[in-house]
Amino acid sequence: MAVRIRKLDSTAPDFRQTLDALLAFEAETDDAIEASVAKILAEVKHRGDVAVLEYTNRFDRIPNGGATSMAAFDVKQAELDAALAALPEAQRAALRTAAGRIRVFHERQKQELNGFTFTEPDGTVLGQRVTPLDRVGIYVPGGKAAYPSSVLMNAIPAQVAGVQEIVMVVPTPDGVKNQMVLAAAAIAGVTRVITIGGAQAVGALAYGTETIPAVDKIVGPGNAYVAAAKRRVFGTVGIDMIAGPSEILVLCDGTTDPDWVAMDLFSQAEHDELAQAILLCPDADYIARVEASIHKLLPTMPRAATITTSLSDRGALVKVRDMVEACDIANAIAAEHLEISAEEPLQWADRIRHAGAMFLGRFSSESLGDYCCGPNHVLPTSRTARFSSPLGVYDFQKRSSVIQVSEQGAQTLGKVAAELAYGEGLQAHARSAELRLKTS
Amino acid sequence: MAVRIRKLDSTAPDFRQTLDALLAFEAETDDAIEASVAKILAEVKHRGDVAVLEYTNRFDRIPNGGATSMAAFDVKQAELDAALAALPEAQRAALRTAAGRIRVFHERQKQELNGFTFTEPDGTVLGQRVTPLDRVGIYVPGGKAAYPSSVLMNAIPAQVAGVQEIVMVVPTPDGVKNQMVLAAAAIAGVTRVITIGGAQAVGALAYGTETIPAVDKIVGPGNAYVAAAKRRVFGTVGIDMIAGPSEILVLCDGTTDPDWVAMDLFSQAEHDELAQAILLCPDADYIARVEASIHKLLPTMPRAATITTSLSDRGALVKVRDMVEACDIANAIAAEHLEISAEEPLQWADRIRHAGAMFLGRFSSESLGDYCCGPNHVLPTSRTARFSSPLGVYDFQKRSSVIQVSEQGAQTLGKVAAELAYGEGLQAHARSAELRLKTS
Numbered sequence: 066m067a068v069r070i071r072k073l074d075s076t077a078p079d080f081r082q083t084l085d086a087l088l089a090f091e092a093e094t095d096d097a098i099e100a101s102v103a104k105i106l107a108e109v110k111h112r113g114d115v116a117v118l119e120y121t122n123r124f125d126r127i128p129n130g131g132a133t134s135m136a137a138f139d140v141k142q143a144e145l146d147a148a149l150a151a152l153p154e155a156q157r158a159a160l161r162t163a164a165g166r167i168r169v170f171h172e173r174q175k176q177e178l179n180g181f182t183f184t185e186p187d188g189t190v191l192g193q194r195v196t197p198l199d200r201v202g203i204y205v206p207g208g209k210a211a212y213p214s215s216v217l218m219n220a221i222p223a224q225v226a227g228v229q230e231i232v233m234v235v236p237t238p239d240g241v242k243n244q245m246v247l248a249a250a251a252i253a254g255v256t257r258v259i260t261i262g263g264a265q266a267v268g269a270l271a272y273g274t275e276t277i278p279a280v281d282k283i284v285g286p287g288n289a290y291v292a293a294a295k296r297r298v299f300g301t302v303g304i305d306m307i308a309g310p311s312e313i314l315v316l317c318d319g320t321t322d323p324d325w326v327a328m329d330l331f332s333q334a335e336h337d338e339l340a341q342a343i344l345l346c347p348d349a350d351y352i353a354r355v356e357a358s359i360h361k362l363l364p365t366m367p368r369a370a371t372i373t374t375s376l377s378d379r380g381a382l383v384k385v386r387d388m389v390e391a392c393d394i395a396n397a398i399a400a401e402h403l404e405i406s407a408e409e410p411l412q413w414a415d416r417i418r419h420a421g422a423m424f425l426g427r428f429s430s431e432s433l434g435d436y437c438c439g440p441n442h443v444l445p446t447s448r449t450a451r452f453s454s455p456l457g458v459y460d461f462q463k464r465s466s467v468i469q470v471s472e473q474g475a476q477t478l479g480k481v482a483a484e485l486a487y488g489e490g491l492q493a494h495a496r497s498a499e500l501r502l503k504t505s
Numbered sequence: 506m507a508v509r510i511r512k513l514d515s516t517a518p519d520f521r522q523t524l525d526a527l528l529a530f531e532a533e534t535d536d537a538i539e540a541s542v543a544k545i546l547a548e549v550k551h552r553g554d555v556a557v558l559e560y561t562n563r564f565d566r567i568p569n570g571g572a573t574s575m576a577a578f579d580v581k582q583a584e585l586d587a588a589l590a591a592l593p594e595a596q597r598a599a600l601r602t603a604a605g606r607i608r609v610f611h612e613r614q615k616q617e618l619n620g621f622t623f624t625e626p627d628g629t630v631l632g633q634r635v636t637p638l639d640r641v642g643i644y645v646p647g648g649k650a651a652y653p654s655s656v657l658m659n660a661i662p663a664q665v666a667g668v669q670e671i672v673m674v675v676p677t678p679d680g681v682k683n684q685m686v687l688a689a690a691a692i693a694g695v696t697r698v699i700t701i702g703g704a705q706a707v708g709a710l711a712y713g714t715e716t717i718p719a720v721d722k723i724v725g726p727g728n729a730y731v732a733a734a735k736r737r738v739f740g741t742v743g744i745d746m747i748a749g750p751s752e753i754l755v756l757c758d759g760t761t762d763p764d765w766v767a768m769d770l771f772s773q774a775e776h777d778e779l780a781q782a783i784l785l786c787p788d789a790d791y792i793a794r795v796e797a798s799i800h801k802l803l804p805t806m807p808r809a810a811t812i813t814t815s816l817s818d819r820g821a822l823v824k825v826r827d828m829v830e831a832c833d834i835a836n837a838i839a840a841e842h843l844e845i846s847a848e849e850p851l852q853w854a855d856r857i858r859h860a861g862a863m864f865l866g867r868f869s870s871e872s873l874g875d876y877c878c879g880p881n882h883v884l885p886t887s888r889t890a891r892f893s894s895p896l897g898v899y900d901f902q903k904r905s906s907v908i909q910v911s912e913q914g915a916q917t918l919g920k921v922a923a924e925l926a927y928g929e930g931l932q933a934h935a936r937s938a939e940l941r942l943k944t945s
Binding site: 282366414 | 600617639769850854865876878881892924929937
């Protein structure tokens with residue numbers, strides 16, 4: 066099957082409708098999955114470890130007749146350390162370099178959020194405290210989508226935030242453990258690893274069981290069952306965003322080697338068939354050269370089939386009027402990954418209001434950011450960058466307001482509060498303020 | 506019906522179970538409401554204004570045969586200004602004072618979050634940008650739960666964040682507008698007021714209609730239909746937390762006038778019958794005096810019936826061993842409002858890890874914070890202060906990562922990324938990094 070990537074022109078009268086249709090993605094809710102997840106969560110909530118053990122043995126096909134107790138799923142620190150020690154030297158060094166850089170960037174995030182306090186002339190003190198969550202759960206997929214880089218990206222911000230307990234769950238289909246994932250856990254500050262997965266793992270983390278403590282928040286990607294379970298336990302615990310398919314939007318002024326741009330589009334398209342890769346460029350000749358590079362390079366890619374489907378179904382090469390229009394379109398798309406592959410990229414970056422992460426200049430390939438630049442690779446998808454942020458230290462912190470009203474402050478504030486409280490018909494609110502007024 | 510507030514002792518062997526049972530609150534999902542909301546949202550999505558008009562005329566019983574076009578629901582700026590001008594002088598002044606103080610506090614929040622950028626020795630630049638949302642929707646309940654203070658608390662943080670369009674929706678049952686709500690909109694920076702409500706208003710804000718632009722986030726409280734609709738549109742737009750019943754937890758060392766503490770408990774209990782008010786105190790005699798105050802003051806309260814049910818069903822007076830234990834219990838409760846009514850309250854506040862807002866010292870009644878101290882009164886309920894924060898400027902901002910890798914940086918980062926990408930079986934990621942390596 067040959068790749069057939071659609072070519073659009075922003076001057077076409079129906080361009081915006083065509084673009085909207087191309088961007089549209091709705092996660093389908095599958096009634097069978099919903100019913101199954103509701104049952105699993107209820108079982109885990111009421112039967113605890115017994116239910117988790119049963120589901121894990123069955124769904125993950127744990128060999129030798131299955132595990133007989135939850136203890137079998139706990140991975141000891143020595144096993145994590147051994148996994149790290151057994152990696153090829155180059156891989157271990159790369160993981161350590163990536164972890165170190167991710168830690169440095171996220172330390173900067175932490176420095177930004179210190180809380181504040183200020184004192185008013187009458188002695189009233191107002192402020193905001195920032196504190197870490199106590200305990201979080203990190204979901205790591207098992208099997209073919211097991212990415213050690215995701216362990217780093219999810220665990221390190223929690224550790225930097227000051228979370229004391231970081232519980233990682235990762236299913237082991239057929240009992241097979243991914244050694245690189247265990248090695249990543251060893252260097253990312255994970256405090257406990259449990260080899261369970263699916264909705265049963267989400268339930269165990271949310272409600273707690275005899276052997277697994279309830280956490281305060283669950284983060285990390287998973288399949289449709291995991292996503293449905295996270296939605297259902299939201300409120301009992303915090304969750305991160307439910308991620309849609311991954312996306313890259315490349316804005317190019319035509320000065321970058323077209324092979325580089327083609328490969329950058331591939332690097333998104335190879336994730337899965339629903340991934341989306343779009344190029345915006347004002348130069349029609351350049352677009353033709355990128356298209357030629359796509360045809361030239363695609364046969365060399367091991368994941369050519371996935372890339373072909375993704376580019377044909379959801380990709381586009383878009384001729385725009387100019388780079389200013391490209392920035393306007395980029396704001397409407399609010400892409401997860403935005404590459405500005407151009408000379409003096411800051412002039413365009415300053416026009417961007419909505420993007421999960423911006424990669425500026427031709428040397429900033431998205432793949433560098435995916436692994437080791439330092440910023441997080443967990444980013445808002447499906448246009449949610451309009452209102453949400455990359456995963457960060459702030460996802461593992463929360464704020465509390467602090468209000469310490471002085472006796473003098475209570476005299477002025479009390480009259481204002483009472484006036485408004487009577488206006489809203491809340492007399493106890495008003496009386497509570499008035500009791501603090503001096504009667505003389 | 507006399508109030509019968511339960512008295513607990515932390516030394517009782519079943520204390521923690523009793524407390525957990527008392528705190529337990531699960532919002533019930535009502536299948537009829539869910540089905541109704543799903544239908545309303547689908548109609549609004551596909552039929553736009555026509556559907557919003559029909560539902561509003563029907564559900565809000567718009568008089569004179571109902572409105573004939575959406576224009577009838579738009580409230581002009583002149584009408585908002587007139588509502589403000591027509592308020593009694595004391596009320597107008599109180600609203601203005603409250604708005605001014607809320608603005609000052611939230612400006613401090615904005616100052617904290619500036620983003621950052623740093624340059625590495627090889628010239629690679631990494632950073633984080635902070636930008637406001639473009640357009641937000643604020644839901645304000647109509648009828649008896651119409652609170653002008655909520656207009657201030659939801660709209661001002663959005664305005665301070667730099668949101669350009671703040672669209673407020675408020676239903677007008679029987680066509681009656683709440684003048685104090687309109688007045689609050691006039692001073693809170695709301696850019697458009699539309700008198701629609703319910704799931705149809707949530708749908709209009711989320712999907713957009715011919716006359717109402719789609720927003721990026723919807724905040725504000727509402728009834729069960731509104732809450733269900735917000736849950737369903739989450740992902741298409743951002744939403745704030747779904748609030749549970751309001752709660753107050755008072756930690757008292759026995760030095761505060763017991764009438765003050767009794768009235769503070771009332772001020773929460775008067776909200777609704779599910780509201781929760783709990784006192785923790787190490788002094789049994791003092792607890793008895795608060796109980797006496799409750800019986801003395803309750804008959805004077807216009808909302809005595811609601812307070813009686815709330816205190817009897819969900820309230821508690823708890824004798825604790827000492828203030829240190831009180832702080833531990835407070836962390837387990839993670840209350841929306843925490844009053845530390847004690848001498849030198851900071852010594853106890855420093856032990857608190859989880860609370861929506863802390864009110865320190867006997868002059869800091871929750872009611873002052875509800876209206877005019879400055880910090881937000883939209884706070885995490887139902888133990889969600891373990892992982893979430895008061896509504897704030899940060900809810901109307903989002904972050905974007907910025908990555909600008911230098912040519913030299915691409916040489917070192919490219920090798921690390923390629924190593925990890927090959928390890929994960931993502932060859933296009935690896936090749937994309939390798940293309941940036943100098944071949945010499």
